[in-house]
Amino acid sequence: MNIQLVKTLHTQHLFFIKRHLVAALLLIMFAGTASFASDEPLAADLVADNQLIDLTSEKYQDLFRELEDVHGFTRQQLAALFADLRIDRKVLQLMDQQWEAKPYYQYRPLFVTPTVIAVGKQSLALYQSLFDRVEKEYGVNREVIVAIWGIESRFGTNQGNFELKRTLNTLFAAYPRRSDFFRKELINFLILCRENKIDPQSVRGSYAGAFGQSQFMPSSFNEYAVDFDGDNRRDLINSLPDIFASIANYLSKFGWVLDAPVYAEIGGTLNAEFLTAAHKTGRKGFVDWQVLAETQQIVLPPPPSEGQLTIVGLELPPQAGGGMRFVAGYPNFQAITAYNHSSKYAMAVTEMAEAFKN
Numbered sequence: 280m281n282i283q284l285v286k287t288l289h290t291q292h293l294f295f296i297k298r299h300l301v302a303a304l305l306l307i308m309f310a311g312t313a314s315f316a317s318d319e320p321l322a323a324d325l326v327a328d329n330q331l332i333d334l335t336s337e338k339y340q341d342l343f344r345e346l347e348d349v350h351g352f353t354r355q356q357l358a359a360l361f362a363d364l365r366i367d368r369k370v371l372q373l374m375d376q377q378w379e380a381k382p383y384y385q386y387r388p389l390f391v392t393p394t395v396i397a398v399g400k401q402s403l404a405l406y407q408s409l410f411d412r413v414e415k416e417y418g419v420n421r422e423v424i425v426a427i428w429g430i431e432s433r434f435g436t437n438q439g440n441f442e443l444k445r446t447l448n449t450l451f452a453a454y455p456r457r458s459d460f461f462r463k464e465l466i467n468f469l470i471l472c473r474e475n476k477i478d479p480q481s482v483r484g485s486y487a488g489a490f491g492q493s494q495f496m497p498s499s500f501n502e503y504a505v506d507f508d509g510d511n512r513r514d515l516i517n518s519l520p521d522i523f524a525s526i527a528n529y530l531s532k533f534g535w536v537l538d539a540p541v542y543a544e545i546g547g548t549l550n551a552e553f554l555t556a557a558h559k560t561g562r563k564g565f566v567d568w569q570v571l572a573e574t575q576q577i578v579l580p581p582p583p584s585e586g587q588l589t590i591v592g593l594e595l596p597p598q599a600g601g602g603m604r605f606v607a608g609y610p611n612f613q614a615i616t617a618y619n620h621s622s623k624y625a626m627a628v629t630e631m632a633e634a635f636k637n
Contacts, residue, residue, distance in 0.1 A: 321375040322454045328368035332452045334361055339452075342462060350470060360444075360469065360479060367449045370441060373486040374454055382594035383604075383623050390430050390627045396634045398434055399425045403635060409520060413507070417527035418537040422632035424526045427618065430628060431494040438492060438516065439484040443468065447488055447497075464488050467497035471504075475512040482516070491515030492522045495529075503529040526618075533617040534610050536583045541611040541629050542591070545575045547602055549590065558590040558605070562616045565589060571607060579607065586610040591622045 333339065339361075346352040352360075381389075402425050403410065410421040432438050447468055450461035468488075472479045484490030488497065493515050495504060504513040507524035514521045527535075549555050551574045557564035565587035572579040582588060589608035595601055608622065615625035 323368050323371035323375050326366045326368060326371065326453050329365045332364040332366060332448055346466065350466065364445065364448050366453055367445050370446050370449045370486045371453060383626065384594055384596040386623045387627050387630065391631045391634060395429055395631065399429055399631065399635045402434060406519065409523060413523050413527050417524065417531045419527035419530045419535045420537060422635040423628060424523050425635065426628045426631040427526050428492060428522065429631065432492045435492040439490060441484055441486050443482040443484040443488065443490050444479045446484065446486060450488065461488065464497045467501050471497055471500050475514065493526050503532060529618055530614045533614040535614040536611060539583045539611050540580050540609045542606045542608055543579050545571065545577060545605045545607050547604060549605060550574050554590055558592050562589055562613065562620060562622065582609050589613060591626065593626060
């Protein structure tokens with residue numbers, strides 16, 4: 280297939296994804312029903328949309344002192360950055376909502392589709408030389424990079440529509456449960472904009488503060504984003520070299536090993552209580568691979584550096600008999616859960632990456 284045809288098909292598929300897959304992704308956000316154990320008012324109930332944020336409050340005055348004394352912002356810069364800041368109530372409404380988790384048999388088809396697989400394969404062909412460089416530099420399999428890119432922003436076609444500066448200020452000012460977290464992210468955002476010559480007003484992202492084609496939080500950007508195109512700035516909004524290399528750098532920092540196992544099937548039941556306990560513990564429930572193999576009476580490949588494994592349970596569809604599919608999450612799988620803590624996310628990334636090879 281010639282390169283121009285690949286580009287044409289790539290563009291056509293991206294349009295399809297932007298129109299249809301985004302709708303599917305919204306099902307994740309709006310599939311469940313809110314349920315709150317507390318009678319306390321929700322954050323969105325305590326404010327009006329578009330109300331001015333009180334910059335004279337103690338929390339903002341303390342923030343300004345840190346930005347000026349520790350991070351070197353001038354008073355004039357702060358006055359411009361924080362002028363006329365207003366609450367985005369929709370951000371708080373979405374953060375207030377607790378969504379019911381989808382079982383894996385419903386989660387996976389929202390991401391791993393024939394169209395997405397086709398675009399992923401075309402991207403791997405189109406940017407082959409770039410992936411050769413990234414893979415050599417960071418030791419992270421290219422298919423996994425493309426799978427994360429596809430899930431996070433639909434190959435760059437949907438990076439989020441919320442004004443990020445307003446979002447982070449809204450969450451710092453009016454979302455008490457995680458105000459300290461978003462204070463840190465707001466500071467990181469202002470620093471990364473200054474260092475990378477980005478207009479803070481121009482950045483769009485998710486309602487939870489992630490942005491760019493890789494959907495990094497600002498603190499993750501400052502920690503893991505890299506300049507791979509050599510222009511002396513890190514750009515995860517427009518620069519594919521920076522985007523692919525930054526995803527790879529993130530996974531590499533959390534222990535990804537090139538071509539090492541990601542997961543292994545371990546059956547439909549767990550044969551010991553300690554395995555059930557590890558499954559319930561989630562991404563921090565580790566078991567020895569040899570003990571797991573003996574207990575499940577299976578053969579398992581050894582993990583790199585004798586690393587331990589996690590136990591992941593994936594729901595099977597009722598029409599196929601229901602039940603569970605259990606897999607062992609190797610250190611590479613655990614690196615994906617460092618990117619996003621959901622084991623379902625990590626499995627979808629893994630199975631999408633596998634599909635790219637077929």
